Structure formats: structure tokens, C-alpha cells
Amino acid sequence: MAEELKQLCERMLVESLDEETVCWMLEAAEAYNAPRLKRVGKEFFTHSKDLTLRVCHSEAFTTLRESAPHLARELDFLCSKNQMTPPGYLMRAR
Numbered sequence: 001m002a003e004e005l006k007q008l009c010e011r012m013l014v015e016s017l018d019e020e021t022v023c024w025m026l027e028a029a030e031a032y033n034a035p036r037l038k039r040v041g042k043e044f045f046t047h048s049k050d051l052t053l054r055v056c057h058s059e060a061f062t063t064l065r066e067s068a069p070h071l072a073r074e075l076d077f078l079c080s081k082n083q084m085t086p087p088g089y090l091m092r093a094r
Helices: 002-015 022-031 035-045 049-056 059-067 069-081 087-093
Strands: none
Touching: 002 035, 022 035, 022 059, 022 069, 035 049, 035 069, 049 059, 059 069
16 A cells, blocks of 8 residues: 555656756655656756756755765766766856
């Protein structure tokens, strides 16, 4: 029953994923061991260069970098792998 509820919540969160919620959802996915939500959040994050840049300059990403630095490093890696400017670079360049 608990696993079914977790899957239902994941589905609902995935449906509401946008650039305003992606950082929060990645943190929640990590905290609650929700691999599908984490995978979808990472895919969304790297969907386009413009989206990635907007998210990287958001207050939510700054919070993510402070509260879950390992997650921010994973996103840095994904961006470099997709030949995007890594978000860590953007934050240090400010």
C-alpha cells in the first residue's frame, strides 16, 4: 500500500514538473528514494540549454547547491556531458 501511494505521488509530481519546481523535486526524489522522479527531473533539467540556464540562475538552484551539493555536482556532470555550460561554472562566474 505504501509503495502504491509513493508511486501515485511520483506520477502526480512528474505531471506538474516545470522550471519552478524541478530543483525542489530533485531534492525530494533524493530524500525519499524516488529514482523515477530523480531520473525525470534530471532529464527535464537538461532538456534544453535555455531551460538549464534559467534554472541555474534561479534561487531554487542556489538553495539546491547549498542543501544537496552532491545533486548539484550530478547536474554539473550531466550538463558537461550534454556540452552545456555546467551550472557550477555559472554560479562561480557571478
